[in-house]
Amino acid sequence: MNGKLFRKLRHGAGKAISDFGLIENDDRIAVAVSGGKDSYTLLLLLDELRKRAPVQFELVAVNIDSGYPGYRTDIIEGFFRKYGFSYRMIPSEHYAIIKEKRRPGSSYCSICSRLKRGALYEAAQTLGCNKLALGHHQDDFIETLLLNQFFVGSLKSMSASMLADNGIITVIRPLVYVAEEDIILFSRQAELPVVCCCCPVCGTADMQRKRMKLLLKDLQADIPHVKSSLLKALSNVHPRHLLDPLLHRIIEKAEVKNDLLAPALFPDPDSQITQKILE
Ligand code: SF4
The missing domain is CATH 3.40.50.620 (HUPs)
Known part of the structure; x- marks a missing residue:
């Protein structure tokens, strides 16, 4: 094979x-x-x-x-x-x-x-x-x-x-x-x-x-990359730009406290703190 x-x-x-x-x-x-x-x-x-x-x-x-x-x-x-x-x-x-x-x-x-x-x-x-x-x-x-x-x-x-x-x-x-x-x-x-x-x-x-499935098939006729874009969206999440009140409060509190949680939820891949979390 x-x-x-x-x-x-x-x-x-x-x-x-x-x-x-x-x-x-x-x-x-x-x-x-x-x-x-x-x-x-x-x-x-x-x-x-x-x-x-x-x-x-x-x-x-x-x-x-x-x-x-x-x-x-x-x-x-x-x-x-x-x-x-x-x-x-x-x-x-x-x-x-x-x-x-x-x-x-x-x-x-x-x-x-x-x-x-x-x-x-x-x-x-x-x-x-x-x-x-x-x-x-x-x-x-x-x-x-x-x-x-x-x-x-x-x-x-x-x-x-x-x-x-x-x-x-x-x-x-x-x-x-x-x-x-x-x-x-x-x-x-x-x-x-x-x-x-x-x-x-x-x-x-x-x-x-x-x-x-039918909807996606339909959309694909006009937007050929629609499926790959939707899949990519799942790996490209911006929590700060969503409307989940709990998530919002967590991000806010973590940022105020300069907690490790803030970059974990909203990471800057190059920051030292993100690198530390990923170690
Ligand atoms: S179609 Fe539904 S009921 Fe049938 S085997 Fe799959 S999960 Fe079970």
Whole structure:
């Protein structure tokens, strides 16, 4: 696997790993693989980077079977075997739990993804992993940014690296710089054995996200760089020019006290104090 497209994807993942320090020596990383294009691609990229990296780290592919009838875990397992990955297939009763607990009219996805995330954290811990890699890509970050602004009234997306609520596992997203269209292309070229999740809302869930995708596609016709600009905006934050009263008070107080927090929130990259924080 060494075509031009794969090298482009590898470069994107490598840059994210370097920019956010996603992988360190002796990491043992659980890679969540659902059988979708993104997670297969993530696993192949991390494995390729592992062979080339100056640091030693291990990968374990993890699949959570939510129990939706028809979900082809055999195909996913066949993929792990074909490439010689260490892996763990984890069956669950999630579908039965969802059927019992879901309130009529409420979303399948919120309870399904919460259960799956919990199972992944647990699996990562059981497997002795300190990190969990997820396959969210550049478009997921951008769409989440828009969704939060349009529907939640919040200025946030996702983190490339964040300690999970359990305080033990660090969740990493090495595909943050990788465009979905490149993953789709790669998935076709490499004939990845993509399987359907087979849940009751498969293909019809998350209509708002689909709206964001359409909106971005529309905008791209006039503003070709709109996606890269939105992604760049996430790494170019000016807290002083936002309207969060709490943040405003913190910056003000920190500045008055000449606290280390002020440059941390609003850093001048060349100042001595910023350099000291980054040491
Ligand atoms: S689309 Fe289906 S599998 Fe995916 S989170 Fe929603 S309910 Fe779960």
